[in-house]
Amino acid sequence: MVYKVLNALGRNFFPPYCVLCLSGEAIGEDYFCSGCKADLPWLQHCCDVCSLPLPSAAKDKRCGRCLQRLPAFDRCVGAFYYADPIAKLISDFKYRAKLNYGRILGMQLAAQLGTHYQAHTLPGLILPVPLHRSRLRSRGFNQSLELAKTVAAQLGMPVASDYLVRCRATSSQKDLHFNDRQRNVRAAFAIRAKHSLPDKVALLDDVVTSGATVAELARLLKDNGVQEVHVWCVARTERS
Ligand SMILES: [Zn+2]
Ligand SMILES: [Zn+2]
Secondary structure (H helix, E strand, C coil), X not given: CHHHHHHHCCCCCXXXXXXXXXXXXXXXXXXXXXXXXXXXXXXXXXXXXXXXXXXXXXXXXXCHHHHHCCCCCCEEEXXXXXXXXXXXXXXXXXXXXXXXHHHHHHHHHHHHHHHHCCHHHCCCEEEECCCCHHHHHHHCCCHHHHHHHHHHHXXXXXXXXXXXXXXXXXXXXXXXXXXXXXXXXXXXXXXCCCCCXXXXXXXXXXXXXXXXXXXXXXXXXXXXXXXXXXXXXXXXXXXX
């Protein structure tokens, strides 16, 4: 209740409590208390390439799908497995415009990325996955761009929101099966040719599920001279 009142004071108001259990334990920049943070669905023991969780007994560092055929992107790094309470925070961020949750999630992603990269191995640019203008109009913000701003600030990287364009409104991926997802995003994007791109870029999305969207974008970027495409996401989940 207290949190609701405080939250109503402003979208970007940061309460001095854990965002999950509302305990007032010292939480620093994290906005999670240590107990809740330990219980988050951290993405551990996952495929080196696509970041999907591997069975705990698996010795391979790649999942069966990547062993058979590598995806169009070179590497995916995520912070969490898509499960509550992260799924709920993402949903509130996107559909209830809780932009402060976006910042909290972006901070966690940046912290995870910091464990995977050194300053000289970071991509040269972050490209948020674009929304079609009709969805941008109805939502009022692009969740991937909001996350990218936080990650970029934390890692000292540039972010470009106008290089990639979603030129076709696609159905929501979450309601589609895997093959339909690939079909749904084919030729849905364009690149603004006036920009020159670095050799290595990071695509950033809130959730990566089938990977069809980021794979389509990776192909487009590579057709335009990019050598290496990394995918960064707050949450990773298996295809449905
Ligand atoms: Zn807590
Ligand atoms: Zn994989």
